[in-house]
Amino acid sequence: MTATEQARGRGILAPSAKACCQTGGGEGAGANAPVVALAGAPNTGKSTLFNGLTGARVTMGNWPGTTVEVSRGVWRATKDSAPCSCEDCDCGSGGPIEMTLIDLPGAYSLDPHSPDEELTRDLLVGGPEDERPDLAVVACDASRLANSLYLVAQLRERGIRAVVALTMLDVATKRGVQISAARLAHALGCPVVGIDPRRRTGLDRLAKTVRATLLQPVPAPRPTPATSDSLELDDDRFTWIAAAVEAGTSTAAEGQRATLSDRVDRWVTAPVIGPLFFLAVMWGVFEITTAVAAPFQDLLDGLFSGPVTDGATWLIGALGLGDTWVQGLVVDGLIAGVGMLLTFVPLMTLMFILLALLEDSGYLARAAVVTDRLMRSIGLPGRAFLPLIVGYGCNVPAISGTRILPNAQHRILTALLVPFTSCTARLTVFVMMGAVFFGPYAGTAVFGMYVTSIVIIVLVGLLLRGTLWRGEPIEPLVIDLPAYQVPTLRLTASVTWVRLKGFLQTASGIIVATVAAVWLLQSIPVHGGEQFGEVPVQDSVYGVAAQAIAPVFAPAGFGSWESTSTLVVGFVAKEAVISSWAQTYAVAEPDESDQPGDLGAAVMRTFTESSGGHPVPAALAFMVFLMAYTPCVATLAAQWREIGPKWTVFGIGLQLVTAWVLAVAVFQVGRLLW
Known part of the structure; x- marks a missing residue:
């Protein structure tokens, strides 16, 4: 059973009689459309990206067998951004294609601490390989890159097709951090695309990259130590992340600058x-x-x-x-x-x-x-x-x-x-x-x-x-605070x-x-x-x-x-x-x-x-x-x-x-x- 068939069997895909490259009404993508999972930590712009990619073609529903709601939508790549080469398709190259996009609950890693994170883990790496999504797009905050790459490290260990979507690039620039997508991609072993989901820029480039990655063979897993010790595995992941960040980023000579968000937070998060x-x-x-x-x-x-x-x-x-x-x-x-x-x-x-x-x-x-x-x-x-x-x-x-x-x-x-x-x-x-x-x-x-x-x-x-x-024990609050941004008219209206x-x-x-x-x-x-x-x-x-x-x-x-x-x-x-x-x-x-x-x-x-x-x-x-x-x-x-x-x-x-x-x-x- 393919990943698409499995997703349709679970109610995530709506059956369609249209060929995969045909556009039209309906909530689900075509019968042969690939399944793409959108993952990432909270506050990385993942939901904004999902809305930008799917527009109004979104439905909500509980994943069968759970009480967790999952959003799914049709991601229609344009003719120029994603040339078509679908199997059993006679529409010819250059036509628009459809992909089914699943917005997974936010998760920092594949080590679940809640039912939402458990579902994300199960859908990405649980079960046989042919029952998983065809590809995972991981939204990563460029201004806090090291915090966002732990999930990427775990996906690379499993040999899963992944594309890193860098958000908050403007915030990173304000903090004096410059990121080279090419060098970072080489270090991570997977494509990296810079986007701005709030202003809908870079989405065509992301679609083209995803389409090209889907046509490539499944990558070999990232080498890891032959051990079951979780601490040793974590040390290896953090070392790998630090090396990738060092290879793909450069910081201004004066170091990371304190931004307006940092200065404002000293007041608005103060105890009194x-x-x-x-x-x-x-x-x-x-x-x-x-x-x-x-x-x-x-x-x-x-x-x-x-x-x-x-x-x-x-x-x-x-x-x-x-x-x-x-x-x-x-x-x-x-x-x-x-x-x-x-x-x-x-x-x-x-x-x-x-x-x-x-x-x-x-x-x-x-x-x-x-x-x-x-x-x-x-x-x-x-x-x-x-x-x-x-x-x-x-x-x-x-x-x-x-x-x-x-x-x-x-x-x-x-x-x-x-x-x-x-x-x-x-x-x-x-x-x-x-x-x-x-x-x-x-x-x-x-x-x-x-x-x-x-x-x-x-x-x-x-x-x-x-x-x-x-x-009852109370865990400390761990949350990534997104940088303050000027609200956009499009997103606010939507x-x-x-x-x-x-x-x-x-x-x-x-x-x-x-x-x-x-x-x-x-x-x-x-x-x-x-x-x-x-x-x-x-x-x-x-x-x-x-x-x-x-x-x-x-x-x-x-x-x-x-x-x-x-x-x-x-x-x-x-x-x-x-x-x-x-x-x-x-x-x-x-x-x-x-x-x-x-x-x-x-x-x-x-x-x-x-x-x-x-x-x-x-x-x-x-x-x-x-x-x-x-x-x-x-x-x-x-x-x-x-x-x-x-x-x-x-x-x-x-x-x-x-x-x-x-x-x-x-x-x-x-x-x-x-």
């Missing part, structure tokens, strides 16, 4: 200034997001509550369906619910842009260093910060990201803490609540929720560490679009289904004598069920059925909280002072009544509960897959108890102050 700077940066992100996005949100809100609603009402009336359940479903259900969610698209776009800028600039890697001491206080290594910071975007990939932790107990603890990170779905609710109850201080209020999220993570982590995970599209694709299906379910429950009468679709919300199945739950939240100040019902819907997805509110107030009798689409006024009135005249602390309590209780069913599914049913159920109970206790405490203390 570093955390303060991190909080200031995050405050700025939320302040900018809420302030800039607000006018666009108001514009879209007016569009959906005005012309769109009026147009849909007129069209339904023209079809003879006015004042029927159809109008209720479309106007009060889909338009009110989905339309309200869409008003937050400018907010999400701006948030994703700012986070992409921080990521592309290299700052987020420093955040892991800054929070290392905090992570250790709750019994977790600094690397645990990485999945936690991902959780502030979405909890689902954050829980999957716990695989980078080598210790099983650390993975379980981190997966239990991830749901307390405030994902972007909660952000939409926080922004609306902030605008309604805190006015010009909305950005600070939202930022306060994220600080509260960090405090909750620390407190819950300390509780679990002191009870369930006493004495990352923003991918994340926004993912949010809309995930939210759209869930929201439409939830909106339809909520409308159905709001249309079914509980008492006899009322017609379907014409029942007051409080007398519907939806309203009566919410009223039964509401007393539980009375001590927290939001014991009204309008508020508690949204929390039940929020179990499905937090995006649905606002849409369910919009549906409830759209079909309920409006207050005389309310204007069409004025959801905020209705929410303010509800919280004022349920809190006994203390709406602000009640709103804070609601926001704290929303942040701390179970995120969504997708998160639960991810937890079930990663840590099993026992810990998932334990986590649900932990989240609900924590959320309720904190919400009650916030309101009871707050009502004494406001």
Whole structure:
């Protein structure tokens, strides 16, 4: 079985009836396409390179038999960069070719310390030779060349086709280091290509080199000492790496110069200034997001509550369906619910842009260093910060990201803490609540929720560490900090679009289904004598069920059925909280002072009544509960897959108890102050 056939059998390749040199639609490369693995240590530009080589032709999925996600995509080399000489191909030389590119989890070596690294090892060197990828492209940071070559040394020992892709060449130049690709290639015994994946330069040269290497015989393994002593083998590898670096690089007479990144890091990673700077940066992100996005949100809100609603009402009336359940479903259900969610698209776009800028600039890697001491206080290594910071975007990939932790107990603890990170779905609710109850201080209020999220993570982590995970060893944080770089427009736009599209694709299906379910429950009468679709919300199945739950939240100040019902819907997805509110107030009798689409006024009135005249602390309590209780069913599914049913159920109970206790405490203390 060839490597291509093996990859297709494992689900990495999608079968295609096209010849290998034909281009066209489809997620997988052609039937005879070679399989190329992209490997390298974290923060070497590997993922950026993968995105640059595959463009939008990427799919994600778990590797069969594991819970580790692997990206695969079609790498289409251009006609000029890779002349075709495929077997059984009649397209003639000079045509474009396709390769299947697999983005392996980041790994410093073939000695695994986590499930991700174990998969990388197994795919590169595990099993029979004909079941491995045809070639490995190893991304190496030119500014820290010696740190990146250990994986290359191990691959060369196995006689695997490899091509070294040098990234960060501009950073190396600034540090006074010049690299000769030809001399380095001779020393390593494999091709070396300098590239800039952020600016998409050198990719054609890389494609040509990969194609030429694929046509060459498998290289002979690098000679190594005939010993099984791991220390002696490591000494041999480090000696080989040092010789290759010396042969392929030259340093300015004054030695490696301290760069701007080095000077800045003295401050932003300092024990005291570093955390303060991190909080200031995050405050700025939320302040900018809420302030800039607000006018666009108001514009879209007016569009959906005005012309769109009026147009849909007129069209339904023209079809003879006015004042029927159809109008209720479309106007009060889909338009009110989905339309309200869409008003937050400018907010999400701006948030994703700012986070992409921080990521592309290299700052987020420093955040892991800054929070290392905090992570250790709750019994977790600094690397645990990485999945936690991902959780502030979405909890689902954050829980999957716990695989980078080598210790099983650390993975379980981190997966239990991830749901307390405030994902972007909660952000939409926080922004609306902030605008309604805190006015010009909305950005600070939202930022306060994220600080509260960090405090909750620390407190819950300390509780679990002191009870369930006493004495677990903590490994020191080892991380390569990428140099600071000016973010590129192409990369920022690409990352923003991918994340926004993912949010809309995930939210759209869930929201439409939830909106339809909520409308159905709001249309079914509980008492006899009322017609379907014409029942007051409080007398519907939806309203009566919410009223039964509401007393539980009375001590927290939001014991009204309008508020508690949204929390039940929020179990499905937090995006649905606002849409369910919009549906409830759209079909309920409006207050005389309310204007069409004025959801905020209705929410303010509800919280004022349920809190006994203390709406602000009640709103804070609601926001704290929303942040701390179970995120969504997708998160639960991810937890079930990663840590099993026992810990998932334990986590649900932990989240609900924590959320309720904190919400009650916030309101009871707050009502004494406001």
